[in-house]
Amino acid sequence: MQVRLLAASRLDIDRHVELLRSAFGQSAWATQIGDTFTPEFYRWKYFSPAGEAVIASLSGEEGLVASVSAFPTRLHTPSGEQRGWQIGDIATVSSARRRGLYRKCLDALVERLGCDIMVCFPNALSRNGIEACGFGVAAEVRTFIHPLIGPGRSAPPDHANWDSLESCHFGEPARAGGYSFVRDREFLRWRYRDNPACAYELASRQGAYCVSRPFVAFGRRVNVVMEVGASNDRILRHLMCDVERTAAKQERVANFVMTSRPMPWRMRMRYLPVPHWLLPKRQLLLVRMPGGHPLQGNWDVQIGDWDGL
Template identity: 30%
Template sequence: MIKVELVQASRIDYQAYASFQKDAYRDHLVQSGATDSHMTPEFYHWKYHTPAGEGRIAVVKEGEKIISSSAMMPLRVHAKNSSLIGWHCLDVATLPQARKRGLFLSTLRALKDSVEEKEIFFAFPNAKSIPSFLKLDCRENVILTTWVNPCASLIRHTFNEIKESNKFGPEHDVFIKESLPDGPMLERCSEYLNWRYTNHPNNRYAIFSYEQNNRCQGFAVARKAHVMGRDLVLVMELWGRNHSIEVKLLKHIAAWTIKQGEKLLAMMNTSMPLFFAIQASFLPIPSFFLPKRQILVLNARGQKKEYLIKNKWKIQTGDWDVF
């Protein structure tokens, strides 16, 4: 019988946990040409302590050694004039010698069963993992569109209205309250955005705000990254009072990309209309060209169940994982 222990994030030995994660993902990292330099105790401690609360980790041990685990962190979900707790399931890992024993599904089930009826359980699994989530009564919601700007070097537009900063403030909260859509989507506020980007223990992000008449009319977040052997810039967040402002933000980031010595610009975004994306020189990449089809799956109960399942979530790069 598989014994799964559900542990609060504050009780985890992060030194041992980070070492386990590195061992479990080593073969995948080698295949993808990635490093494990980001998998530090400090990273996981930060990741599992969000503004919405403390994460949970389901672990299976042999003796004192972790051989399999799944984790989830709490985030706030904006859903039709209400705010709910959504548990983002991630960091699912099993040591190579312990695979094919049902540990993966057992740890997922322990996490999902701990979620209260008024809360949401969601994830962005790979193709091999989707059947396990479907067994837990999760539903596929939306495929994340990957957009790429392959010719950022041809764009030199900058806009005086766009200012770069290193943190979010009250002006962003006012914009968010007035302009962001009803959802479903992860809730934005300066507290969450500063935790997510400004306080990230590993990565450095650039924050761009579009200001007009002394008011914030939109913002974007970008960072340099190394993905699948390529250097590029990722647009993590993109929000504007209208799509025309979002196009200006993307053009400004393209010019910033060149200053960083990069040429390729990419983002995941489920709500960007093709017409406006093309204006910023972004094209959608068919999912069969990608190493992983990014898809949101979720389980919801309670009064908001139908709304959360039937409506396509508004997802961006920064929602997918805290990289």
């Protein structure tokens, strides 16, 4: 079988979605991600402000059997902003597994795109194959939880309008000498406001912003912070209190923050770390530097940098 590389604009979206539905339909997250298995969702996902996705796929006698996608992204690096590629949608139909097919697709993408930085948030099944292609662990997105017991005395703020991003502060790109994903108004509107499958909520205060969404974890309705940006820790703390009061009013029992960056100490006092073995998936960021060179610097990552939620 020969790997076929296609730009998203040339992809047969309907066949591609059928492959993903077949590959992931029996996963533990099937009920949570089922709304994304639509052509509309992938027409949105594969055409971001950073550019057009590239998809590698393999077909057999039974049709499309394996596929891996690369989405363009923009990265802050010590030498300035650069283009990168995020690997995702790693899919193989059950009848064709354990034959190394997704590795062939990934190898083709690395050969085509490996002159740029490549990143991936793999699951346990795909991690070994990703590492064999020159990716190394760059960061772990740790999970923290704050129980919510009520909205408190002060009324929670109304949700902000997405137009309020015009006045928002997007913070420092990354720690000195480090790497992070570029976040700006155009990208955030595409990533969250325009998402056809998931509904997100925006809160803002004094130029700070926080994007979150409701989620079901451990059988209970919770709030998940996708990403947050603030000019200083004091404003960040007050904004998070706003988000917590709003979530409690909506009868969500806990607020989750998922980040690789150290939390401000006043937040660390209120948020408990969740051991990774209690979570369905350990969120590790794997990175392949251009040409397969060794990893350098720190990576600052929030859960919104991965499209799984």
